[in-house]
Amino acid sequence: MTNQSDNGLFTPELLHEIRAQMVHVDADPYTGQRIYFENAGGSLRLQSVCEAVFAESAIPDNAGRRTAASAHVMDTIEQGKKDARLFFGATSGQVISAQTTTQTIFRAIRAIAENVSGSNIVTTNLEHPAIFDSTKLYADWLGKEWRVAELNPETGGVDTEQILAQIDEKTCLLGFIHASNITGTILDAEEIIREARRIKEDLFIVVDGTQHAPHAPVDVEALGCDAYFFAPYKILGKVGIGFGWIADRLAALPHEKLAGKKHEDWDLGTQEHAAYLAWTKVVDYLSWLGGKFTDSTNRRVRLITAMQKAENHERALLKQCLDGNAAHRGLLCLPEITLYGFADNMAEHDCVLALNIAGIPAPEAVQRYLDAGVAVHNRLTDAYSRQVLGALGVESLVRFSALHYNTPDEVDHFLAVTAELCGRNGG
Numbered sequence: 001m002t003n004q005s006d007n008g009l010f011t012p013e014l015l016h017e018i019r020a021q022m023v024h025v026d027a028d029p030y031t032g033q034r035i036y037f038e039n040a041g042g043s044l045r046l047q048s049v050c051e052a053v054f055a056e057s058a059i060p061d062n063a064g065r066r067t068a069a070s071a072h073v074m075d076t077i078e079q080g081k082k083d084a085r086l087f088f089g090a091t092s093g094q095v096i097s098a099q100t101t102t103q104t105i106f107r108a109i110r111a112i113a114e115n116v117s118g119s120n121i122v123t124t125n126l127e128h129p130a131i132f133d134s135t136k137l138y139a140d141w142l143g144k145e146w147r148v149a150e151l152n153p154e155t156g157g158v159d160t161e162q163i164l165a166q167i168d169e170k171t172c173l174l175g176f177i178h179a180s181n182i183t184g185t186i187l188d189a190e191e192i193i194r195e196a197r198r199i200k201e202d203l204f205i206v207v208d209g210t211q212h213a214p215h216a217p218v219d220v221e222a223l224g225c226d227a228y229f230f231a232p233y234k235i236l237g238k239v240g241i242g243f244g245w246i247a248d249r250l251a252a253l254p255h256e257k258l259a260g261k262k263h264e265d266w267d268l269g270t271q272e273h274a275a276y277l278a279w280t281k282v283v284d285y286l287s288w289l290g291g292k293f294t295d296s297t298n299r300r301v302r303l304i305t306a307m308q309k310a311e312n313h314e315r316a317l318l319k320q321c322l323d324g325n326a327a328h329r330g331l332l333c334l335p336e337i338t339l340y341g342f343a344d345n346m347a348e349h350d351c352v353l354a355l356n357i358a359g360i361p362a363p364e365a366v367q368r369y370l371d372a373g374v375a376v377h378n379r380l381t382d383a384y385s386r387q388v389l390g391a392l393g394v395e396s397l398v399r400f401s402a403l404h405y406n407t408p409d410e411v412d413h414f415l416a417v418t419a420e421l422c423g424r425n426g427g
Helices: 012-019 047-056 068-088 101-115 129-142 160-164 189-199 273-290 299-323 362-371 386-392 408-421
Strands: 094-098 120-124 145-149 171-177 204-208 227-230 242-246 337-340 352-357 377-380 396-401
Touching (some): 068 094, 068 242, 068 273, 094 101, 101 227, 120 129, 120 160, 129 145, 129 171, 129 204, 160 189, 273 299, 299 408, 362 408, 377 386
Parallel strands (some): 120 171, 171 204, 204 227
Antiparallel strands (some): 337 352, 352 396
């Protein structure tokens, strides 16, 4: 099957098939033509997801009724959970959900902090507030010491040694992000978990995979963590549901629950079945994409293959961004560009870059990109990014983020606009 070039890029023919399944792939409904490089904030949506949500949201029946529609609702939720489990690579534990991934993380952090013995909680300042703020909140409430491993501004990540130095026999919880939603740097989660457990064998470990999961395969059993989380809207799905996988020992801890349910049940209230079907549509799509590269009919094999090939494509786009080509200078070739948290570590990076342009404040640069038909985003010192930007020593920056449906031509246009903003007239 020749659907991927030697450099890792999808062939133009396959990219055309992929993009044909997306909504608003090259134009915004409010401003017209644009290239979408704001995937870390939320990806494009599949057409099949939008159609499923439209159709299923019209059904009034909820689970537990005698109607055929209610049976359909329950089957849809169950299949959505199975497909989330498939994405996690989980053969144990259970899938939990909430309106946002942040809510699922807060619930897991609380259950561990309140019920597992230990006098300190460890995290890093690379975190999204889902883990950063929740670990601080429950550490303060419970009188535990809150320990924070420092970001390495050269790599944009946190050195494994920095994290391990915070852990001891009295640590009840380690929570960290798999990859940064600002710098794009991937932490070596497997090594961190393995070495942390050498210090404390029964340590509870929670991983926020919200940023990394859209870019590479996930296998919670191989990682050996106690919880892992992702947000469907960052990988072709819809806003309004966040998924978590929790290990059996975490599921068994006391937690908010309905009194009449089993102790291990984490569901609270009526579930929106359309959101579960939307996730099944994403897995259907990934299975289709994987089928472009393998003859296997196994849904997990096809899903993993799709994510591996998507990762290859995105790495090729990242290399193009950094090194450029015969027609356009890459970001590394433009002295007016400052990259944050990138130290020639492409293999440890998702296709997410943090940058600034000399003489142009980040919010102004983002607007100028938008005026030129390129959607990127600026991160500010706000509730979501304050600790990361503080550690990087900036008040704001421009974030570029791609996904596997983005094309080399789109990257070329981004580089051309960047050169113009640098005063180089695209050269």
